[in-house]
Every structure is written in C-alpha cells, then in structure tokens.
Amino acid sequence: MSLEDLLDSETCWETSIGLSYPGEKVIFRGKDLFAELSNNSWMELLLYGVTGRKFNQDQLKLFEAIWVICTSYPDPRIWNNRVSALTGSSRATGALGYAAGIAVSEAKIYGMKPIVKSFDFLIKSKKKVDEGESLVSLVKEELEKYRVVPGYARPIIKNDERIKPLMKVAKQLGLASGEHIKLAFDVENKLKELGYRMNANIASVAAGLVADQGLTPREYYYYLINCFSVGFLMSHLDSSNKKEGLLFPLRCEAISYSGVKKKKW
Amino acid sequence: MTTYKDKQEVIHSKIWNEEPEPDNPFAAKKCYCSGYDVYGDLLGNASWVEYLFLLLKLQKPTAEQANLLETIAVAIANPGIRDHSVRAAMNAGVGGSTAASTLMAAIAVGAGHYGGAREVYLVMELWEKCGQDLQIWEKELLNPDIDERADIWLPIEHPPGFDPHGVSCPTPVKQTLEKFSLLTRVDSNSNWLKENQNRLEEKTKLPITFTMIIATALSDLEITNEQGEILYLLLRLPGAAVHALEQKKLGWKKYPFFMDKIKFIDDHTST
Incomplete structure (x- = not known):
C-alpha cells in the first residue's frame, strides 16, 4: 500500500462484481440481471451474488431452510429482536429497527x-x-x-x-x-x-x-447476515401496532443500584 | 415480605440510580450518576466532559483529566469532510435519509480498523501489551500475534495506528500530539510516543495517524480498550452530523456521484 495506490484509485474504481447502466441494464456478476437472472429466487440471487457460483434447487432449499427454521424467531425477548421491537415501541422507523437489529446480531454469545x-x-x-x-x-x-x-x-x-x-x-x-x-x-x-x-x-x-x-x-x-431479518420486521410490526412505549416498561425500582452512596459535586 | 425486585427482573448498575415521583413509578423524581444528583447538583456545575468522564470512570475528573478529554473531543469532533465516516453521513444527507441513519452510517463506516474505532481499540490493546517498551512495540508492530480464526472483522492490513497510504506524519497529527504531550505528565504515554515517533515510523516505514495519538491519549486517561473504541465512535459524530445537514441543503446534484469513474471488468467465468 502506498500513496500511489490512492492516486491510481482517484480516477477509477475497477470492479467485476457488477454495474448498473441507468436506463439500460444491470450487470450482476457478469450476467444481465433482467435477461438472465430475473427468474431467480431471492436466495438464488443472494448466493450467486455472494459466491459467484450457482447452486442446485436442493442446495437452495437447504440454504433457505436454515433461515426459516433457525433464525426467524418472532420473539422480542431475544436481544437483537428486542432492539427492533423497542424501535417500534418508541415509534422509530422499521428500517432503523431492521438495520440496528442486523448490526446487533454480530454478537459474541449468539449470532x-x-x-x-x-x-x-x-x-x-x-x-x-x-x-x-x-x-x-x-x-x-x-x-x-x-x-x-x-x-x-x-x-x-x-x-x-x-x-x-x-x-x-x-x-x-x-x-x-x-x-x-x-x-x-x-x-x-x-x-x-x-x-x-x-x-x-x-x-x-x-x-x-x-x-x-x-x-x-x-x-x-x-x-447469513440477513438471516434474522424476519424476526426484526415482525417484532417491529407487533410493537408499533400496540400503544407507544409499552414494550417491557421498567419502573425506577427496576434499577438494582450497587454504586457509591449519594454525594455532592 | 416480597418486594418488587424479588418478583421482577432488574437491571444492575453501578453508574445510575433513580427515585420515582410519588404519583408515577415510571417517572424519575431524582436521577443519580455515581452518587451525584444529576438534575439537582451536576446540572450547571459539571461541564459536558466532566460528566462524560464521570459516566465512564465513576469518578470526578481532575482538572488535568478533564482538560485532556476535552482536547481529545475537540481534536476529533470533525474528522473532516473527506473522511470516510463523514462521507457516509453525507451520502445519507444528500438522499434525504433519516437523521438516525445519517449517524448510523457514520458510525458503521467509522467503526473499522482503517482509521476507525476498531483501530483505536487495537492500538489501546498494543499499549496494554507493550507499555513503554520500544522493543516490544517494534515486535508487535512488525510481527503481530494473529488470531487465525475467522471473525466478523477482517484481518488488519497494516500496523495499527499507522497510515498505510501515508508519506509523512501530517501536521494536524503532530500538532495534536504536541498538545497532548503538554497536557500530560512527562512520563505519559503521549510523551513517550512523541519521543519515539520517529523510531516507530522508521521501523514500520509508515507515519502515525490520528488513531495512534487518540488511543494513546485515552490510555493516559486510563480508559479501557472497549471504552476507547466506543468513545472514538461517539466523539467523531458532530462533524458527520453537520456535514450531512449541509449536503442535504445543497442537494445531490452538487455532490459527487463518480459517474464516469467506475469501470466494469468482465472476468466472470462461472455459469
């Protein structure tokens, strides 16, 4: 790496991943998105985009089953889902809950x-x-x-x-x-x-x-980055359909304080 | 007698406590931060950085500590309009995205180990490992122990705290390090860095950058790696915010789209 790398990149970004030609077409990993890939399922497109390889229908069913069975829990107690549910309860947008939920899913004890x-x-x-x-x-x-x-x-x-x-x-x-x-x-x-x-x-x-x-x-x-997403959407939907601010409200007494005693600044 | 805490799950904290209003258990009458009455005592008496230090360290800072934290905060409040994290925020701004997404974009882009908060974390980790021992620094920078397991983070591609594209140390970095050295004790990490900067740069053949000096100053405040990482994210947001608002007003037509600067290389061979 060097200054030359920056200077070279200043005028051109080369890519083989894909490109859109506004008003005309989209190239997606070397294929025409509208002409060659428009019949793909979303999972098929995702796997092709990520790997550059095509998978057979049984493999795609397995990839999809992992998302469906393993990670689509509509349960606001689960930490990442609760972020999205709190977003709905506090009347922030679904996309913010979804994005925050995905980011939070890069966790250590799960995810x-x-x-x-x-x-x-x-x-x-x-x-x-x-x-x-x-x-x-x-x-x-x-x-x-x-x-x-x-x-x-x-x-x-x-x-x-x-x-x-x-x-x-x-x-x-x-x-x-x-x-x-x-x-x-x-x-x-x-x-x-x-x-x-x-x-x-x-x-x-x-x-x-x-x-x-x-x-x-x-x-x-x-x-797998998107795999928990159904849970986020459903958690947000559920809490935003209820009255605002009602997801597991905590009273002042719910704080178990173990810090220092009261003192003056 | 069964109490509320016996029946309900609670949140444990050494930082924060509240007392309720008599008519509403969900409304706080008093809020305490590490024992100090926030609205009855701190407000108007503590500065923003004193309160920030208290939140992190659970103790009132000395004048020197508050001064150093404030100087760090000013140094990185605006990473500049060309910084990647600020550009992320401006992309949200020109498109008319939500305010929250603007800051989320800046946080996401400013989180990495190329000039971002993860790099600050890694430099602070180096301070823990190396202390003020030049030989250990040289070993860790040139031959770091690498965790070979895959992770959500990609492996870092340059010695943490150094600019892989740099030629010489930029003036603002030198000016800021100079200021930190004046604000800290003679035996501080900031002063050690100032003394050994040339030697480290000769070894790595790269100039130090803001992540190095900020992580070093944070280590002088005895802030943990995790606190340092999150503080770096937090304190760089003002610049991202105002530049996003500025570009939102100016509009997308005046903002770079790089229309002719992308080239598609069709090297795809799979079916």
Missing part, C-alpha cells in the same frame, strides 16, 4: 461471531483430521486456547430445538451426510467423552451442512 467461528472451526478441523490429527486433541486445544468450542453450548438453555427439524429437512434433501456435518456431531460426542456439557447448537449444525456445500467462511458470513 454472527459464533456462527462464523463455528464454520471456521469445522473447516479447519476437517482439514487437520484428514491430515491425520486426532479430533480429541483438536477439541482439547480449542478449549485450552479459548475455553469454548464455537457452535457448542448455548445461553439460557442446554438443548437446541432447531437441530431436529433442520436435520429432517437436510435428510429429505439428501444433504445430511457430508463430512462436515458428521464432524459437527463427532465434536459433540468428543466433548461429552471429555466430560463437558456442551451440546451442539444450531451454529455448528448449520455450519456443517453449509460447509458440505462448499462455501468459504467469508461466503457463509455474507449469506
């Missing part, structure tokens, strides 16, 4: 961080196991370094109710027996053998299923 790390862990572990390393030692190493294995254990409750219905769909589509999804459940078993109560959560199962379809960690991240 995008464990999602990305879980995918990365499975991809790398699979490669190492193929090269002859033992899975137990990989799991132990992860626990020693980071105290957790991403995609295992869950805040609030132990089991993950989404695994069963998602695996059912994956089996129906014939996409439930790849190497990465097998590894995801093998890791759960190793954790149990090591005495840890860390069941697989949906992050490791979805990661295993999608890794078997050939996505990279970065492609997986982009594919």
Whole structure:
C-alpha cells in the first residue's frame, strides 16, 4: 500500500462484481440481471451474488431452510429482536429497527461471531483430521486456547430445538451426510467423552451442512447476515401496532443500584 | 415480605440510580450518576466532559483529566469532510435519509480498523501489551500475534495506528500530539510516543495517524480498550452530523456521484 495506490484509485474504481447502466441494464456478476437472472429466487440471487457460483434447487432449499427454521424467531425477548421491537415501541422507523437489529446480531454469545467461528472451526478441523490429527486433541486445544468450542453450548438453555427439524429437512434433501456435518456431531460426542456439557447448537449444525456445500467462511458470513431479518420486521410490526412505549416498561425500582452512596459535586 | 425486585427482573448498575415521583413509578423524581444528583447538583456545575468522564470512570475528573478529554473531543469532533465516516453521513444527507441513519452510517463506516474505532481499540490493546517498551512495540508492530480464526472483522492490513497510504506524519497529527504531550505528565504515554515517533515510523516505514495519538491519549486517561473504541465512535459524530445537514441543503446534484469513474471488468467465468 502506498500513496500511489490512492492516486491510481482517484480516477477509477475497477470492479467485476457488477454495474448498473441507468436506463439500460444491470450487470450482476457478469450476467444481465433482467435477461438472465430475473427468474431467480431471492436466495438464488443472494448466493450467486455472494459466491459467484450457482447452486442446485436442493442446495437452495437447504440454504433457505436454515433461515426459516433457525433464525426467524418472532420473539422480542431475544436481544437483537428486542432492539427492533423497542424501535417500534418508541415509534422509530422499521428500517432503523431492521438495520440496528442486523448490526446487533454480530454478537459474541449468539449470532454472527459464533456462527462464523463455528464454520471456521469445522473447516479447519476437517482439514487437520484428514491430515491425520486426532479430533480429541483438536477439541482439547480449542478449549485450552479459548475455553469454548464455537457452535457448542448455548445461553439460557442446554438443548437446541432447531437441530431436529433442520436435520429432517437436510435428510429429505439428501444433504445430511457430508463430512462436515458428521464432524459437527463427532465434536459433540468428543466433548461429552471429555466430560463437558456442551451440546451442539444450531451454529455448528448449520455450519456443517453449509460447509458440505462448499462455501468459504467469508461466503457463509455474507449469506447469513440477513438471516434474522424476519424476526426484526415482525417484532417491529407487533410493537408499533400496540400503544407507544409499552414494550417491557421498567419502573425506577427496576434499577438494582450497587454504586457509591449519594454525594455532592 | 416480597418486594418488587424479588418478583421482577432488574437491571444492575453501578453508574445510575433513580427515585420515582410519588404519583408515577415510571417517572424519575431524582436521577443519580455515581452518587451525584444529576438534575439537582451536576446540572450547571459539571461541564459536558466532566460528566462524560464521570459516566465512564465513576469518578470526578481532575482538572488535568478533564482538560485532556476535552482536547481529545475537540481534536476529533470533525474528522473532516473527506473522511470516510463523514462521507457516509453525507451520502445519507444528500438522499434525504433519516437523521438516525445519517449517524448510523457514520458510525458503521467509522467503526473499522482503517482509521476507525476498531483501530483505536487495537492500538489501546498494543499499549496494554507493550507499555513503554520500544522493543516490544517494534515486535508487535512488525510481527503481530494473529488470531487465525475467522471473525466478523477482517484481518488488519497494516500496523495499527499507522497510515498505510501515508508519506509523512501530517501536521494536524503532530500538532495534536504536541498538545497532548503538554497536557500530560512527562512520563505519559503521549510523551513517550512523541519521543519515539520517529523510531516507530522508521521501523514500520509508515507515519502515525490520528488513531495512534487518540488511543494513546485515552490510555493516559486510563480508559479501557472497549471504552476507547466506543468513545472514538461517539466523539467523531458532530462533524458527520453537520456535514450531512449541509449536503442535504445543497442537494445531490452538487455532490459527487463518480459517474464516469467506475469501470466494469468482465472476468466472470462461472455459469
């Protein structure tokens, strides 16, 4: 990187991603959006845009099922949904609630961080196991370094109710027996053998299923950014249809103060 | 006797407490910040930066601390009309987007580790690791420990706190560091940086930038990495706000669209 890079970029931005020609056409990853892609489902377009590759209908059904089953909870108690619900309750716009909800979903205890790390862990572990390393030692190493294995254990409750219905769909589509999804459940078993109560959560199962379809960690991240969005919209809709300011109101007494005593400035 | 707190979930805080009005449990009669009565005592007595420091550190700042925080706030209140985060805000402004989206756009773009708040976080992390040890700084800048796991953040592409496109340290950066050095003790991190700036720049072959000196001054205030990151986001918003409002009035026709500055390279081979 250098000053020359800035000078070169000042007059031209080169891209192969796509471009619009106002009044004429839109090129989308080398294809004419209106002529070649207009019959795509939104998921098909999304995956093509993110990866530059086309997927078959079964794969697309799996990608969509992950969004439908795993992340579309219309529940304003969930932290990211509650942001959108509070936006509705305080009479801010739906887009603001949606955008804030998506940004908040890049969280540590749920959402995008464990999602990305879980995918990365499975991809790398699979490669190492193929090269002859033992899975137990990989799991132990992860626990020693980071105290957790991403995609295992869950805040609030132990089991993950989404695994069963998602695996059912994956089996129906014939996409439930790849190497990465097998590894995801093998890791759960190793954790149990090591005495840890860390069941697989949906992050490791979805990661295993999608890794078997050939996505990279970065492609997986982009594919999932929007995955919680239905919950945001419904949470906003619900709270904006009710009287303003009524979402879980907190009285002054709801503050449990443990700071210093009263004093004068 | 069962109390409200036994029946309901509560929010725990060492920062804030309230007492209700007698006729409405949801309306505060008194608000306390770290023990100080906000509307009965602080208002009119504490300055904005004193209150900001109190909120962060739960203690009243010394005059020197308040002065340094205020100087930091002035230094970065407007990153300038060409800054990426300000441009994001102006894009919202010219299109007539909501006020909130204007600041959200500035926060999003100003959050990264190229000149943004994440870079401040990373520099503050370096201060924790390296202290005032030049050899450790050189090691960490040239051969950093890299977490190989994928993350929502992309790996940083340059030594944190340095301008990857820079040639020499810009005058405003030097002027601001000079001011910080005067406002802090002789053994402060800001003074150490001033003394060792040339050596660090020689090693990295890059000039230091605002993220370096702001993170350093924040470390002199003993502010945590996470507080530093969020303060950097917060304190840069005034410039984004006013430039967005200015461009909104001027309109999109007077704002760059880069109409002829994009070139499509059709290297797509997949089906």
